[in-house]
Amino acid sequence: MNPRLFTFVGGKEGSWSIVDVKAVVGDPLPVTERLEIINGPVPDMPDGAKWLLRGVTSNERYATRAEKDLLVAKQTGLGRSEATCAALIPIRKNAKWWSLTQDERRGIFEDQSQHVKIGLRYLPAVARRLHHCRDLSECEPFDFVTLFDYSPADSAAFEEMVSELRASEEWTFVDREVDIRMVRDRA
Amino acid sequence: MNPRLFTFVGGKEGSWSIVDVKAVVGDPLPVTERLEIINGPVPDMPDGAKWLLRGVTSNERYATRAEKDLLVAKQTGLGRSEATCAALIPIRKNAKWWSLTQDERRGIFEDQSQHVKIGLRYLPAVARRLHHCRDLSECEPFDFVTLFDYSPADSAAFEEMVSELRASEEWTFVDREVDIRMVRDRA
Structure with missing residues (x-):
């Protein structure tokens, strides 16, 4: 399988406890207790799971070299010990x-929306x-799935970012x- | 499954007779008699087949509006009755x-390579x-598969295009x- 493939399972397992599920636009997803994130395929819906989303990490589609250099200089990877809050935000764009x-x-994307x-x-x-997710072999319900994590102290900043x-x-x-939205114990 | 998914099977079936298989760069593919093109998934290698490639049609990655308008005004779809010659050209780009x-x-892509x-x-x-193919769930041997068709009278033009x-x-x-490279009887 594609080594860049991730599967997100909403069910009873996983290290993230789901604390809120909100349909921002369009159909909701069923509420589940936990989210499990697997770097690989999950052929069938696991017992107790209510939904399963897939996606692959890939090359950037819009960033210029100047923007990418700024991003790389400032960004950190997922999984910092203090990042005990997370959001999984699947979106679909229209035809x-x-x-x-x-x-x-x-x-x-950038000139108008920054x-x-x-x-x-x-x-x-x-x-x-x-x-x-849009160009997977499967017919996926969303085009993109983004996973974010941040510390409780940065929760307000995160809300501001998604609002903007x-x-x-x-x-x-x-x-x-x-x-x-999800939380976990400090690693 | 993704309705934009196509599977290309090199084996003993299909309407295209394979007349030449050339490794332009890197590893070759096994020579087979025929190519079958299926708009959908093929879970297992069919009997007598030696290779199977998959890919999805998708949005353009580089064309501007001006370029797309020129392309749309001039291009035709695959499958014209006189287009009895075809080429299937899978490529992979490096890291x-x-x-x-x-x-x-x-x-x-355009400023330097036109x-x-x-x-x-x-x-x-x-x-x-x-x-x-690059962002499929499966680990594919190529990044892109392009299918071309043309009439025998346009064969020389096609060679010129791929050379350029x-x-x-x-x-x-x-x-x-x-x-x-493939041929078929006139439809």
Whole structure:
């Protein structure tokens, strides 16, 4: 299997306790107790699980070299000991978005919506990993799944960041979004 | 399954007779008699088949609106009755390519290599469909599989087009390429 494939299982297992599930736009996902994150495939829905999402990490689609260098200089990886809060946010974009050309999508993503600029302001407090689902072999319910983690002290900053992104022009193309919040014990 | 998924099976079945298989760069693929193209998944290697490649059609990664409009105005779909010649060309790009940022890849793709400009000169003679494999759930041996068809009268033009692309800066990042040529009876 693709070594960049991750599977997210909403069920009774996993180190993250789910504390809130909110349908931001479109259909919700069933509420479950825990989230398990597996770096690999999960062929069948495990016992007690209510949903399963997949995605692969991939090359950046929009960032320029200058933006990437700024991101790499400031960002940290997931899994810091103090990052006991997390959010899993699957989104789907509408057909209009996917019919746009690369220059049009880039224009909305950054020139109009400042997606990178907004994200940069919250680094290194918020760590993130983006997974792409749209071009998997399976028919997936979302186009992207992003996993974020942060410390309880940075919770307010995280809320501010997601609010800013949701108010952007880019988000007018989002036709399904679920926001799943989780906590775990300090590692 | 993803409705944009195509499976290409090299074996004893299918409407295309394979007439030539050439490893352009890197490892070859086993020679088979025929190619079968299925719009959907093929879970196991069929009897008598020697290889199986998968890919999904997707949104364009580099074309601008101006380029897309020119392409759409000139291009035709696969499957014209007179298009009795075809080529299936799977390629893989190296790690250096995938570590480049979007602006760097676009710069090589068009500003330096004129990928769209070269392709446009051979429309509508050559029809093509690009399939992406890199972000599938499976671990695929190639990043892209492109299927082309054209009439026997346009064979020389097709050779010229692939030669021009292979001489481009973009192709210095290709570390595996196989060129499979096929014919079929007039529909």
